[in-house]
Amino acid sequence: MKKLFPVVVVTLLLLLAILPTASAETKNAKKEPATYQIPPSVRNITKENTYPNSTQDLPTLQPSELTKQLIDSSKVKIENPDLIRMLNESSINSTPFALGYRAIVYLGQWPLNYESTETALNWEYQKINTNYYDNRGGNVPYQIHYVQEAQKNIRGGLTAKIENAEDVKKMMLLKAMEKTRLPLAFDTIIGAGTKNDHVYNIPVNRLGYLYAYAPAVNEKGKVTYGEVYLMLKGSKKVIVVKNVTSQGIGAWIPVQDHVSFGFAASERPR
Template identity: 75%
Template sequence: MLSFLPFAKAEKQQEKAEQPPKQTISVPSSVMNIAKDNTYPNPHVDMPRLEPSDLTKELIESSKVKIENPDLIRMLNETTVNSTPFALGYRAIVYLGQWPLNYESVETAPNWEYQKINTNYFDNRGGNSPYQIHYVQEAQKIIRGGLTAKVANTEEVKNMMMIKAMQKSGLPLSFETIIGGGTKKDQIYNVPPKMLGYLHAYAPAVNEKGKVTYGEVYLMLKGGKKMIVIKNVTSQGISAWIPIQDHVSFGFMASEHPR
């Protein structure tokens, strides 16, 4: 009278790319976009929106705890439940595992000097006129972010945190970005005569802070009804550093003595 196929393949919903979010964090003039200049082509990171199936929407709405985890939504999209209105008295509970259910962002703050990646230098102490220098990346640099503490289901938590951080900041974020050796920028910095000039380059990042909620997920079938039941709900504070892709922050200084 009622059959349940827990993970039978249903027709998958397409993942639709959302419009780029509006930039809400003001980028200082010392930070430049090097996407067109970078000798290493970083892959574009977008925010795919997984469209829940009708059944998944019904199940998500039945839960008392908000479900936002794209991986859990994808699994529910691949679930089919065949029932009949005559299955009175039928009851079944299927354990789907413990999942990170949602992430609530508390703060998204930029650090424009997250990691130093390069220094261009010129000694003009013997010169009588200003000397012009510009940014040239001397060696390839890999900038990695990550969670500041160990949590269960790390990759799923990182994915939810990055989605929220991109929505709030409007910046291109990635937990790993690469600045290729030989990358240049034409912006000129003048080293005065009788002085040394230092042009420091930094990879910026955002510090994302918030709370992740975990729970044990059960699919309950009761008569002709289908619902999600969450048990043993816990919350944990978490933060992460997420680099801003293809951006470099510059700091120029002139000194009479070596630094």
């Protein structure tokens, strides 16, 4: 029994060393972003689109050294690109001998950050086109493909009125693009005459309908607001945020230059 005691102790110590690692791996696994796979019915029409959409380029703005110092001093996370840009354009000269110097500058009320709680894709967000052919009098199957009959402007937007809506939209767009890795924009256009070569066969004695839809992301989360103050005290510079509030918000954000297709063949008109 005495010989077994050291073996048991060593085994227990090994288990205790392994468990925290396994726990940490489990936590890390939960933090991995969800994958958003494009289904086969959805096709990229960037090259075929007769209306050239401008790429929605919203890179994450890099804070300057001073801005980073100010952001790090705030107890509330600051991610608003416009606020970061304003801080980047600011310069504050200070001296270590400015004893007793103190100033508080009010920078206004800002949406400071957006926290995403749900990101879902609706591949049939808006119907944009229907191609149709009547093959009830035909002797062989008829081949049909997608041709956009009229120009379509697909608009997204916030699901509720909110203060500083444009700032909030930028933060939501950045977060949704980061999570989905898809080209997103609150406004996108499919030009008239846009085509896709994929063929759908309409059987004999059938009516064929090829439906085209614009997909969109449904983004939901929480935006945090606060009154932002720049406090200068001697050589010290900090950001102080007061009257912090949070509000739930949602948005529909169309996927640029992508079309989702649905095909149906029936004996009677639909």
